[in-house]
Structures are given as structure tokens and as C-alpha cells.
Amino acid sequence: MDSRTGLPVVGMVGGGQLARMTHQASIALGQSLRVLALTPEDGAALVAADVRYGDHTDLAALRTFAKGCDVVTFDHEHVPNEHVQALATEGVAVYPGAEALLYAQDKRAMRERLSALAPMPAWQPVTLPEDVVEFGDRVGWPVVLKAARGGYDGRGVWVVSDAREAAEQTALLIEGGTELIVEERVALRRELAVQVARSPFGQVAAYPVVETVQRDGICVEVLAPAPALPEALALRAQQLAIDIANALGVVGMLAVELFEVDAVGPRTGRASEVDAVGPRTGQASEVDAVGPRAGGVDGAGETGGGPRLVVNELAMRPHNSGHWTIEGARTSQFEQHLRAVLDYPMGDTALTAPAVAMANVLGGPEGGMSIDERLHHLFAEDPGVKVHLYGKQVRPGRKIGHVTVLGDDMDEVRARAERAARWLREGK
Amino acid sequence: MDSRTGLPVVGMVGGGQLARMTHQASIALGQSLRVLALTPEDGAALVAADVRYGDHTDLAALRTFAKGCDVVTFDHEHVPNEHVQALATEGVAVYPGAEALLYAQDKRAMRERLSALAPMPAWQPVTLPEDVVEFGDRVGWPVVLKAARGGYDGRGVWVVSDAREAAEQTALLIEGGTELIVEERVALRRELAVQVARSPFGQVAAYPVVETVQRDGICVEVLAPAPALPEALALRAQQLAIDIANALGVVGMLAVELFEVDAVGPRTGRASEVDAVGPRTGQASEVDAVGPRAGGVDGAGETGGGPRLVVNELAMRPHNSGHWTIEGARTSQFEQHLRAVLDYPMGDTALTAPAVAMANVLGGPEGGMSIDERLHHLFAEDPGVKVHLYGKQVRPGRKIGHVTVLGDDMDEVRARAERAARWLREGK
Numbered sequence: 001m002d003s004r005t006g007l008p009v010v011g012m013v014g015g016g017q018l019a020r021m022t023h024q025a026s027i028a029l030g031q032s033l034r035v036l037a038l039t040p041e042d043g044a045a046l047v048a049a050d051v052r053y054g055d056h057t058d059l060a061a062l063r064t065f066a067k068g069c070d071v072v073t074f075d076h077e078h079v080p081n082e083h084v085q086a087l088a089t090e091g092v093a094v095y096p097g098a099e100a101l102l103y104a105q106d107k108r109a110m111r112e113r114l115s116a117l118a119p120m121p122a123w124q125p126v127t128l129p130e131d132v133v134e135f136g137d138r139v140g141w142p143v144v145l146k147a148a149r150g151g152y153d154g155r156g157v158w159v160v161s162d163a164r165e166a167a168e169q170t171a172l173l174i175e176g177g178t179e180l181i182v183e184e185r186v187a188l189r190r191e192l193a194v195q196v197a198r199s200p201f202g203q204v205a206a207y208p209v210v211e212t213v214q215r216d217g218i219c220v221e222v223l224a225p226a227p228a229l230p231e232a233l234a235l236r237a238q239q240l241a242i243d244i245a246n247a248l249g250v251v252g253m254l255a256v257e258l259f260e261v262d263a264v265g266p267r268t269g270r271a272s273e274v275d276a277v278g279p280r281t282g283q284a285s286e287v288d289a290v291g292p293r294a295g296g297v298d299g300a301g302e303t304g305g306g307p308r309l310v311v312n313e314l315a316m317r318p319h320n321s322g323h324w325t326i327e328g329a330r331t332s333q334f335e336q337h338l339r340a341v342l343d344y345p346m347g348d349t350a351l352t353a354p355a356v357a358m359a360n361v362l363g364g365p366e367g368g369m370s371i372d373e374r375l376h377h378l379f380a381e382d383p384g385v386k387v388h389l390y391g392k393q394v395r396p397g398r399k400i401g402h403v404t405v406l407g408d409d410m411d412e413v414r415a416r417a418e419r420a421a422r423w424l425r426e427g428k
Numbered sequence: 429m430d431s432r433t434g435l436p437v438v439g440m441v442g443g444g445q446l447a448r449m450t451h452q453a454s455i456a457l458g459q460s461l462r463v464l465a466l467t468p469e470d471g472a473a474l475v476a477a478d479v480r481y482g483d484h485t486d487l488a489a490l491r492t493f494a495k496g497c498d499v500v501t502f503d504h505e506h507v508p509n510e511h512v513q514a515l516a517t518e519g520v521a522v523y524p525g526a527e528a529l530l531y532a533q534d535k536r537a538m539r540e541r542l543s544a545l546a547p548m549p550a551w552q553p554v555t556l557p558e559d560v561v562e563f564g565d566r567v568g569w570p571v572v573l574k575a576a577r578g579g580y581d582g583r584g585v586w587v588v589s590d591a592r593e594a595a596e597q598t599a600l601l602i603e604g605g606t607e608l609i610v611e612e613r614v615a616l617r618r619e620l621a622v623q624v625a626r627s628p629f630g631q632v633a634a635y636p637v638v639e640t641v642q643r644d645g646i647c648v649e650v651l652a653p654a655p656a657l658p659e660a661l662a663l664r665a666q667q668l669a670i671d672i673a674n675a676l677g678v679v680g681m682l683a684v685e686l687f688e689v690d691a692v693g694p695r696t697g698r699a700s701e702v703d704a705v706g707p708r709t710g711q712a713s714e715v716d717a718v719g720p721r722a723g724g725v726d727g728a729g730e731t732g733g734g735p736r737l738v739v740n741e742l743a744m745r746p747h748n749s750g751h752w753t754i755e756g757a758r759t760s761q762f763e764q765h766l767r768a769v770l771d772y773p774m775g776d777t778a779l780t781a782p783a784v785a786m787a788n789v790l791g792g793p794e795g796g797m798s799i800d801e802r803l804h805h806l807f808a809e810d811p812g813v814k815v816h817l818y819g820k821q822v823r824p825g826r827k828i829g830h831v832t833v834l835g836d837d838m839d840e841v842r843a844r845a846e847r848a849a850r851w852l853r854e855g856k
Contacts, residue, residue: 004469005819006799023475024455027448030799030817030829032475041432047451047460049475205811330812330834344804348812352780352834371434371458379773383633384758389458391433401458406758406780 001070007031008342011065013056014075015042017390017399018318018334021326022075023048025334036065044075046391059083066092071341073252074317077105078150095200095251095341096316103248104316108148108181117247118240118311121259126180129170133163139184145170148179157217159185188259189307192226193321194237195333197253197340198245205336205346206238207329212257212321218399221417224324224356227410230306233260237309244314253337255319257312320360320402325349327386327404328356353406357413359421361401363394369427371400378423385420400424429498435459436770439493441484442503443470445818445827446746446762449754450503451476453762464493472503474819487511494520499769501680502745505533506578523628523679523769524744531676532744536576536609545675546668546739549687554608557598561591567612573598576607585645587613616687617735620654621749622665625681625764625774626673633764633774634666635757640685640749646827649845652752652784655838658734661688665737672742681765683747685740748788748827753777755814755832756784781834785842787849789829791822797855799828806851813848828852 002009007030012019015037023033023044036052037045045051054061056079066072071093084098096104103110111123124135126145136143143166147156158173160166173180191214195207211226212219226234241256322333331339331347339346369377371394378385382405389401403420405413422428430437435458440447443465451461451472464480465473473479482489484507494500499521512526524532531538539551552563554573564571571594575584586601588594601608619642623635639654640647654662669684750761759767759775767774797805799822806813810833817829831848833841850856 001800004474004821005817006822007817007819008800020455024452027452027475028814028816029803030815030819032819045477046432047455047477049473049477049479051477330814339807345807346811347807350812372429372436375457376772379767379775383774384776384778386456386758387458388456389433389435391435391458391460393432394434 002031005030008070009034009050009068010338010341011036011069011072012044012075013062013065013072013079015039015044015051016075017043017392017401019044019075020047020390021323021332021388022318022334022337025332026338028335029338031338034065034069036061041393043390043392057083059086062087063090066094071095073337073341074101076317077101077315081105097249097251100248100250101316104314106148107146107313108179110314111181113248114244114311117243119309120311121183121186123181123183126170126174126182129167129174132160132166132170132180132182135182136160136163136166142185144183144185145173146181146183147173148181155217186259186261186310188261190226190260191312192229192237192258192260192309193222193319194241194256194258195253195319195322195325196238196241196245196256197333197336197346198250199340199346200251200343202246203346204242204245205349206242207322207325207333207349208351209234209237210321210324218360218362219320220360220362220421221414222321222324222358223410223414224328224351224358229260233307233309240309240311244311250316252316252340253318253322253333255315255317255321257314257321258309259312260307261310263306263308320399323388323402324356324358324404326388327406328352328358354408355410355413356404356406357410357417358402358404359417360399361389361403361421361424363392363396363398363400364425364427365396371424374424374427377427378420381423382416382420385416387420387424430459433458436498437462437478437496438766438769439464439497439500440472440503441490441493441500441507443467443472443476443479444503445471445820445829447472447503448475448818449751449760449816450746450762450765453760454766456763457766459766462493462497464489469821471818471820485511487514490515491518494522499523501765501769502529504745505529505743509533525677525679528676528678529744532742534576535574535579535741536607538742539609541676542672542739545671547737548739549611549614551609551611554598554602554610557595557602560588560594560598560608560610563610564588564591564594570613572611572613573601574609574611575601576609583645614687614689614738616689618654618688619740620657620665620686620688620737621650621747622669622684622686623681623747623750623753623761624666624669624673624684625761625768626678627768627774628679628771630674631774632670632673633777634670635750635753635761635777636779637662637665638749638752646788646790647748648788648790648849649842650749650752650786651838651842652756652779652786657688661735661737668737668739672739678744680744680768681746681750681761683743683745683749685742685749686737687740688735689738691734691736748830751816751830752784752786752832754816755834756780756786782836783838783841784832784834785838785845786830786832787845788827789817789831789849789852791820791824791826791828792853792855793824799852802852802855805855806848809851810844810848813844815848815852 011034013036020043026033034050035044035048142161145158191212194209198204208225210224213221245254318333326332386404392400405416407413439462441464448471454461462478463472463476570589573586619640621640622637626632636653638652641649673682746761754760814832820828833844835841
């Protein structure tokens with residue numbers, strides 16, 4: 001409790017843009033986010049009043065940081081799970097808790113835990129290179145090799161074309177100490193995401209389902225709501241996320257990344273035949289008839305034989321696929337995360353406009369106009385675009401901010417968001 | 429320029445809630461507001477990363493503060509005008525500049541300067557108690573006595589009923605060293621306000637006209653757009669604010685508070701007869717036929733014989749009557765103020781919903797639920813209300829925050845905003 005304001009103190013471990021935007025949201029709630037940053041140049045450290053310094057892998061630093069916080073939460077998944085457990089044991093309110101967080105930290109644990117809960121791509125843990133070869137020969141090439149821990153933005157994910165490549169790359173990665181899983185390469189129509197927030201009391205609030213557009217493994221655009229998504233599939237996606245949040249006991253924001261795939265098709269058909277990928281993961285194939293089931297729920301059958309959903313990844317914090325909520329939803333994911341970890345009742349998740357497009361701003365090539373000059377030009381060109389910069393030095397390919405455009409027509413707001421992001425990246 | 433981000437540094441003198449909310453807006457623009465606060469308990473000092481301490485009346489403190497700022501601007505009007513001039517002379521970019529700011533600092537100077545520009549209530553400077561008696565006898569009692577400098581939220585304003593009271597109160601105030609003006613008490617229909625932002629380049633952006641609801645001289649609610657305001661009158665109000673911003677060379681946000689009054693009526697009719705209130709102020713009566721003129725502009729004549737507008741006050745900064753813009757306009761007044769003082773092109777001022785209601789949260793009686801408990805209950809009751817708390821200790825009658833509700837129906841959003849503000853004030 002902050003004695004000056006009579007309001008709780010939330011501490012966030014990690015000083016990146018998520019902490020930066022959470023601090024922004026905390027101001028409206030009368031609070032001031034306490035941030036554990038690595039350096040004074042961290043995005044959140046540049047803007048927050050209450051910044052402590054320390055390494056998120058150092059338990060002593062985490063303990064010191066937690067003192068005087070009513071709740072501790074996270075800007076990323078990189079705090080060792082045993083440290084989260086230790087803090088909780090010592091009486092710190094840590095949200096999400098270690099048991100839930102594990103499934104955002106470890107893809108293997110997540111796949112195992114969700115097997116009975118949610119449809120997923122066919123997958124298998126990897127112990128030896130032969131495991132990948134055998135898996136690929138069975139489900140079809142190429143396959144996707146993933147590091148069980150630590151991957152993000154396309155890092156820690158490798159598409160492997162054939163048995164020879166699989167054997168070589170897997171051997172190298174195992175030698176390097178990387179724990180791996182292998183997944184079928186899903187023939188996806190597109191990627192979707194759904195955000196939910198859950199409080200310790202158990203209230204869950206779901207946001208509209210969005211489409212996420214990826215390029216080179218990095219999310220470049222988010223469209224809210226996901227264009228032309230059948231109502232039954234949208235409801236199914238929200239229900240999946242709610243079920244996962246409840247089953248895992250998530251507290252705070254949960255982002256569920258989904259693949260929209262054909263219900264029946266050469267690759268997914270093959271995937272569902274794989275009912276012997278292992279005693280636990282085999283269950284995945286038993287729940288992959290999502291389309292027809294979802295269609296059955298509302299009786300409309302819209303999705304019968306049509307698209308179905310499989311779970312790709314989980315994140316238990318505000319997430320890039322939810323940045324559109326700052327202007328595009330009545331309650332931003334950052335405010336919602338704070339409300340959830342504080343056990344406040346959840347805020348309204350309704351869209352504020354019929355069409356919302358978010359585009360990430362990546363650092364462009366060196367030289368040319370300064371970011372300040374680019375802002376001038378962008379604001380002159382489009383007075384309606386909302387810009388969020390993260391206070392980062394511009395480096396090629398680095399996410400340095402995002403832009404959001406709201407309106408009535410998705411094609412129009414998407415084109416404007418793309419143009420704005422390109423302007424900030426390339427100055428043209 | 430902040431070497432870490434390549435973006436400009438804006439310094440704001442004063443650490444109240446306006447600086448607090450401006451800091452919030454600065455984060456999105458990649459910046460971090462530099463704040464000159466009086467104490468670490470100031471609302472902005474609780475949340476900003478870059479806080480300096482010093483008195484805004486101390487030129488040395490202002491000089492030190494200005495070093496390294498690309499632009500200096502203000503959270504309030506209490507910086508001595510000569511200090512603002514001194515900074516500008518020394519090469520600091522100060523917005524609004526001293527020449528413009530004067531008219532937000534000194535009601536007498538404002539009334540004199542605007543006399544040829546804008547319709548105003550009949551008024552007169554006060555040197556002796558007899559001036560007030562003579563004025564009241566001429567325009568009718570009661571009259572309004574105002575301190576030329578330093579008033580806000582109903583302070584520095586006295587309604588005087590008759591000649592005896594006028595003589596007594598004026599004598600006392602003059603003895604106390606208060607410089608005074610006296611104004612007719614306008615028979616107003618309601619109060620309106622209009623926000624505009626102006627950049628050094630000269631671009632001006634106007635927000636929709638709002639109704640401000642006052643109680644005991646304090647603004648308690650703002651309704652955007654002003655309900656049932658004839659289009660011609662709304663355009664006239666925006667044009668007035670644009671003209672004033674241009675004529676005074678304002679840079680940053682300008683809030684123009686207006687009275688909506690009957691074009692023809694016993695009191696306003698009398699006011700317009702007052703053509704001998706002084707060589708300069710007499711001009712006011714020459715421009716008070718606003719209704720018919722505005723009606724003439726669009727040829728509709730809607731306001732002919734209907735309501736007209738007179739200017740009450742000016743503020744040259746983000747203003748309470750513009751807090752609704754945080755959620756209710758595409759660009760908040762706080763972002764717009766930053767864009768203006770940085771000479772960025774202005775952002776879109778369009779409403780984000782058909783009806784927006786803002787209600788101020790005042791501190792309630794001692795005891796009862798804590799503000800944290802009240803928030804819980806409010807969020808449970810209305811998940812759609814947006815709360816802004818200023819980090820202030822609760823004291824009866826003190827503005828400790830505001831709430832905003834958006835929707836399709838003004839009556840509904842107004843009722844919800846009122847209920848939310850009452851909840852936070854009274855816990856019931």
C-alpha cells in the first residue's frame with residue numbers, strides 16, 4: 001500500500017515496453033508501477049518514477065524488489081520458475097503464479113498440460129535426432145523444431161525440410177543444450193489470437209478475437225476483430241482461452257495464439273491420424289474436431305467442415321497481439337492486467353470502433369531522417385494515427401513502437417496503419 | 429533532445445494532475461515529461477521519471493529547470509510573467525509565451541485585449557469601492573467581483589448583491605491588496621467550453637464544443653458534445669476560440685470558457701446598453717450581437733434571436749473541461765498540448781463516441797471505505813467507466829480525480845458518470 005495515496009503498489013519484473021505501457025495505465029488507476037529494470041535505458045525505466053535495478057534471475061534481487069509491493073507481476077517469462085515459487089512460499093502475492101507461469105515458460109509442459117483441454121498441432125518431445133526423423137516420416141515433412149524455453153519473435157523456431165536436415169540440426173541443437181520439441185507444420189489459413197484476463201476471484205473477461213499477421217516469424221499487424229471470422233469460431237476461440245485460463249489458474253492477462261486451419265485437408269487430415277505420438281500427446285488428436293463441435297454448439301453449423309482452431313502459444317502478460325486495446329477497446333490490456341492482479345473487477349472489453357488495425361514499427365536501415373522528423377511527417381500525413389514509441393534506440397529489425405488506427409472499414413484502417421509503420425521505419 | 433531516444437525533452441512547470449496526465453501522454457510519443465514539482469507528493473512527481481524540485485516563482489530554479497529542455501510549458505498560470513519573459517530572452521523556447529500567457533494570468537488584461545475580438549459580459553476595472561457601486565447601479569444588481577489574478581475553482585469570485593455589500597467587500601479586498609474587476613452577472617442558460625490547440629507554425633485544431641456543469645463555482649461535469657447546441661452556435665464558438673488563439677499567439681492548448689445567454693433578455697439587453705464602461709471595455713458592447721451574426725454566417729439564422737455566446741475565462745494549458753478527450757477524442761488534449769508545443773502537426777480532434785460525459789471526483793467526508801475499496805465496488809457496478817485518479821490524499825471537496833463514460837445516449841452516460849463520481853466521493 002502506498003501510504004501517500006492509499007492505493008496498492010504493483011511491482012513488475014522487467015523494464016521493457018510492456019512495463020512501460022503498464023505504467024502508463026497504472027497512472028489512471030492512481031498508482032505508479034514499481035519496475036525492476038536491468039538498466040536506466042530500459043523502456044520503462046525511462047518513464048516510471050519507482051524503478052529498482054536488478055537481474056530477474058537473481059532471487060536476492062527479486063526478494064528485495066518484492067518488499068513493499070502488494071503484488072508482483074511480470075513483463076516477460078524469463079524469471080526462473082523456482083524463484084517465483086520461492087517468492088510465493090515467502091508470502092509474496094505473485095501473479096501469475098509459478099504453477100500457471102510454467103506453461104508460458106515451457107512449451108513442452110504446455111503441450112502436455114493442454115493435451116486434454118485444447119486442440120493442438122501434432123507434436124512430440126525430442127530426446128534424440130532420430131525422434132525428429134521418425135516424427136517427420138510419420139506426419140510429413142517439413143516439421144517445426146522448437147526450443148522448449150526462451151524463444152520469442154521467431155527465435156527458437158526452426159522449420160526442417162527433410163530427414164537429413166532434421167538429423168543434422170537436431171544433433172547440433174541438442175549438443176548446444178537446447179531442450180526441443182517437434183511439431184507438425186500446420187497448413188494454416190491464418191493466425192488468430194485471443195486475450196482474456198482472469199482475477200484471483202476467478203472472474204474472466206475475454207476480448208474480441210483478432211487476426212495476427214506474421215512476417216519472418218514476427219507479428220507485424222493485428223486486426224481487430226479478426227475479419228470474416230464466423231461467430232461460432234470466435235466464440236469457440238474465446239471459450240478455449242477461458243477454459244485454459246481457468247484450468248491453469250492464470251491470474252492476469254493470458255494471450256492464446258491460435259492457428260486457423262482447414263477441418264479436413266491433406267496435412268491436417270494427416271495430423272489427426274497421428275494418434276500414437278506418445279501417451280500424453282496422443283490425446284491432441286482426440287479433440288481436433290473443433291469445427292464441427294463449435295458448429296454444433298450454436299446449431300448453425302457454420303464451421304462444420306470449415307475452419308478449426310489449434311493452439312500455438314500462450315503468454316501470461318500483456319502481449320503484442322493486444323496492443324490494439326489501448327485505443328481499440330474500452331479497457332486496455334494493460335489496465336486489465338493491473339485490475340486482474342489486484343483482484344479488481346474486470347473492465348469492459350468491447351471494441352471502441354468497428355475496425356481496429358495495429359502495426360508494429362520496426363527499426364529501419366541506418367541513416368535518413370531522425371525518428372523525430374519521421375513523426376512530424378507522419379502526423380502531417382495522417383492526423384488520426386495513434387503512435388506508441390518505446391524509447392528504444394533504433395536498430396534494424398528491432399520493435400521500437402507500434403501504431404494503431406481506428407475506423408469503420410478494415411481495409412482502410414489496415415492500409416493506414418501499414419503506411420504509418422512504414423513511414424516510421426523507412427521514412428518514406 | 430534526449431540522447432537515449434533521439435526525441436525532444438518537454439519540461440512542464442508544476443507537478444499537479446495536468447502534468448501527471450501530460451506525462452502519461454508523453455510516454456506514447458516516446459518521451460518522458462520533465463516536471464518541476466514542489467514536493468515528492470505532487471501528483472506528477474509520483475509517476476514521472478524525470479522530476480526536478482523548485483519553486484515556480486524562483487527565476488533561478490526556472491533557469492536550472494529549463495537547461496536541457498527543448499521546450500518549457502506549464503501545468504498552471506502561476507509562473508510570474510516576467511520570469512517567462514526572462515527565460516524567452518535567454519533563448520528558452522517557452523510555450524505559451526509571456527505575451528499570450530498574460531491573458532490567462534490577468535483577467536483585466538484579458539478583458540481589455542479581447543474587447544475588440546470577442547463578446548464578453550459588461551465589465552469594468554475597479555480602483556475604488558465607488559466604481560463597483562456605480563457599475564452595479566448602472567448594469568443592475570447583483571454584480572460579480574473578480575480578483576484579476578490567481579483565482580480558480582470558484583476562488584477569487586464574489587457575487588455582490590447590492591450597493592452596501594459592494595462598498596464593504598470591495599473596500600476590504602482593496603485593502604487586502606487584491607486587484608479587482610467587476611462584471612455584470614450574466615443571466616446564463618448554461619456554460620460551454622471549447623478547446624483549441626495552436627502550434628508555433630500556426631496550425632490550429634478545434635475540439636467539439638462541450639457543456640460544463642458547475643456547482644458552487646466548481647466544474648463538476650462536462651458533456652461532449654454540448655447537448656442540443658445549434659450547429660451555427662457550435663461553429664461560432666470554435667471560430668471564437670480559433671480567433672483568440674491566433675490573435676494572442678497562443679501556443680499549446682487554449683480553453684475558452686463561454687456563457688450561453690439569451691440574445692434578448694432583461695439582463696443581457698441591459699448589458700449591451702452599457703456602452704460607456706470605459707474607453708477600452710466599451711467596445712465589448714459593440715460585438716455582442718453574436719447570435720444574429722452567427723446565424724448570418726450559414727444563412728440558416730437558427731440562432732437569430734436565440735442564444736448567443738460571451739467569453740468568461742481563458743486557460744492556456746490542458747484544462748479540466750478537456751479531460752473527456754483522453755477517451756472521448758481521437759487525440760487527447762494532453763497529447764495535443766505536447767504536439768503543439770513541439771510544433772508537430774495537430775492530431776485528429778473527432779469524438780470517439782456520440783456521447784461522452786466526464787465527472788470530477790471530489791474528496792468526500794472523512795471515514796467510511798478507503799478509496800481502494802470504493803474502486804472495487806465501482807468497477808463491479810460499472811465495468812465501462814474509465815477512472816482517473818490523481819494520487820492525491822483525499823480531503824473534503826478536493827478534486828482527486830475524474831471519471832469518463834462513453835456511449836450512444838447522453839442521458840445514460842451522464843447518469844453513469846454522476847453515479848461513478850458519487851461512489852468514489854461518498855462510497856454509496
